[in-house]
Amino acid sequence: MINLKDTGHLFRFALLFVIAFVVFLIIRHFVVPKSFGEYGHYRGAAITEIAARPIHFAGHEACEACHIDVLDVKKTGKHAGVHCEACHGPLADHANDPSIVPAKLDTAVLCVRCHAASAAKPKGFPQVAAADHSNGLPCETCHQPHSPGLVPATAPGGAK
């Protein structure tokens, strides 16, 4: 038979370990977020929190749902692939509430942003030295921004 006479100190020591482990589990329960480890070594709920951040760019699908007339002008022109908010800026607020009217755009700033001549730009991309090209006239005198090719002034959506 095993003599347990001199083993009390071992049991007390083991008990101390068990208590420490239970205390560790209790602290861990309160300190570690519920979703930690759901997908990996991180807080799983962070994914849904980041996905719920607010949107500022509505996306061209949202614009086209109402502005069909502009889409019709745009789709045959050189700017067919340029999405609305590339020039108009983020307009989710307007898509959300159409009574919020976006600010009028300044073609003098916008057009040259892409079309100012520079030796660094791809060679096939249409570029102009704005000062020489238009003699100071605003771009929309000759070009309708939604379909910028030169069109007769009487054509629908053409320059006025």
Next chain:
Amino acid sequence: MLPAAAIAWKYVLAGTPEQSPNYTTDEHWWSMLIDIPKCIGCGNCVRACQAENDVPDGNFRTWVERYHVDDWKMENPEVISPDGGKEGFPAATDESGKYFFVPKMCNHCADSPCTQVCPVGATFITPDGVVLVDQTYCLGCAYCVQACPYGCRYIHPTKKVADKCTLCYHRITKGLTTACCESCPTGARQLADLKNPNDPIHEFLKTHEVQILKPQMATGAKVFYNELDGSVR
């Protein structure tokens, strides 16, 4: 059938975007394609990113670099990125050599060094392949900022935690594209889903000369560059 974006938009308008249907993380593996010959250096992507994600001035989640590789200094190209290219670039007058623009951003690496060094599990790659930062958990120790070989992370000046490109996770989970892709006028940036067999990225990768940045670092970068010049670091 309504496009996914239109369905999701109803929930966005209702203020409950997280309830948008049709999104299962396991069904996507996000990446981006950057078509260098199409980039004109207008800076639309940089401005759009700052507007969409409230990026503080002087920090960039995406930025554009302009390279000028002269005939006699291939190994040492001139690279400029004034204010991240946010307001475009000064006109180049020197016709010699080769110019091109390189938009940069988080590469959303499949095997990312930044997520590996985080001591608290505050940065991670989601099941759909996007590297994110849990800013409520981040300590701001900046190990990840040092670990990123592409310089894509920064410490947010007021929040004092790591911040970076989320690949517009709040948009792509609702069927929208990223703010930078939405605002790119030439289509030089395209969001791509490598798990979607119908995504045009597969055909593009087969038929074009596509590179990633620093392939020797084996990060599994998922931002693909078409016609990347050998001088780009």
